[in-house]
Amino acid sequence: MRILYAVQATGNGHIARAIELMPFLQKMGKVDVFLSGSNSHLPAALPVVFKSKGLSLFYGNKGGLNYPKMLQSFSPFKIMKEASALPVEKYDLVINDFECITSLACKIKRVNSIGLGHQASFKSRYTPRPEKKDLLGEFILNNYATASDYIGLHFENYDSFIHAPVIKEQVLKANPQNNGHITVYLSHYSDEVLQRYFSKLTSVQFQVFSKKIKQPVEEANIKWMPISNEGFTKSMIDSVGVITGAGFETPAEAMYLQKKLLCLPIKGQYEQLCNAAALQKLGVKILNAISEDFSEMIESWLNQEQQNSFVLQNNTAGLIEKIMEKVDSPFFRPSNLYNELLQEDSTASNVKGLSLPQLSLKY
Template structure:
């Protein structure tokens, strides 16, 4: 089959998912005929992502959340009005999507939480199957427990889910735990997409803590903590691309995001600290790491990820980068049984997503 990918490029997670699924589909004899990314023109797409695709590549401007001035959260209301203001640009992008699809003639669309794909289906009523992947769709499963957050943020999150997928799309809810499918809701629960490079890496516990931050505002908290705790070695990844490495004192190094280096450092760290992203937490859990999550302010998606990771027993969460919560290697933020169950869930059902995309999964329900 011929698949067209749509990828949201906020953070690293959806890009990593796309790379992993691309490799698995091609291994099964399918092809990726094109890649559409909804991007923020102010940000440079990382090489670890763009270098993995040789198919036609289309970079279109897409609705994005606005970051607070302190770099520690999102501005919900401002983001809404900014989207309205730039609506003509986004409508133009949707028309470009129609031309791309007409030119490439894919058999199916795979959407990694990019609203351009969902809105294209809402506007043009395309009959091709669309598969939407993300932990975000797990909020529609009864096993999900809502985090404490204001009502307005919840409404915006559910609206964003609808704009991304719609009612006809097959929703593939990535989950920390094995749960029942809900075929009547067109909702299928699958394990996270763990890269082969992670699965094949040799996990160890060296004497440093690894951090990854989606928004650079949290770097100040990491720097402050490292200055107060000079006996602890900390390495961190961020999206500042001015230089490959930035050093703060003798015990803290920030790296510009690099795929291979991230895998190497994640495999070797004693503990992992991050904002509320989903995929890197899954990779750390697969490697049986100690995990602390700090969801970005006003970010319902990240708060949901953190609450669900806590439900699954694989991580703890905090409001600030208090790395002391996991700095002691003897401190356990997880239950060993929960991490082992997570790894088994991933390994035992690794082909489930491919079966769904090929139309085979219905036979197993």
């Protein structure tokens, strides 16, 4: 079986999940990865065959999105060109982790695909949302990367197609300790902003993971760390608690490890506001932004009771079985319409021969 796995690289969580799933997928057949996005800070130890800047989210320094930079990188013509060139029709299975170019390519070429990941869970109306829904946010979640069928991942099984998060093997096998430090990953805030507040809590040790740091640096009660999947996970396993955004993978792993969790959702990112609503129901402390009393809020959080722990209800191998159940279902039959059109159209053979590296995507 030939598998194309499209991974959105606008966040570290997508890549971390792909790394964990890869050994299981490779048992099913040959896997090619399409990596789309330009602002993940994790090295992608994946069989990347196709790569594109795609559509990326960029963050400012004070907790929000950098819209001017996002608009500057947006090129509809380039996206259409890359989607037309992406050879999705050559694969037996296309798995899409919230990647828009692959989604568009499958539409153009009438190829079935499986939407796999956290964003897929928002296809259900039962998945938690904030009190005030964002119509644009809902539209993006439902239309940015559509697929033929979905396997959603979330903190709880809110619907029949929603399953537990993919927890890294390093976390599953961990023997959690409490070495007294707080593990921090807040990529939407600058190091300067974080240092201002963390330095006030002289009795608390912080291990802060920063995209600007290449080697560990210690400054008083703050240890600045380079972003690393293994390094961050080890820090979290040995921590008293975790301060991070309202993403998905890190909060899930922190709760699985029974670590105290404090989340600050990214301003303007609707998915994180939805996650914050779900996390709040589980007893997680949510702060909308860093304010002048941030240091005091951290002290208060450390003295609060532990939030609910996360119980893993199925494993990664079970998730792969769910994928195969979808593929083997009568509904999910590979569509040969595009290939039939190519054979009938004498001019189409030239189109079929184009590879992504010949166009705008990079190998």
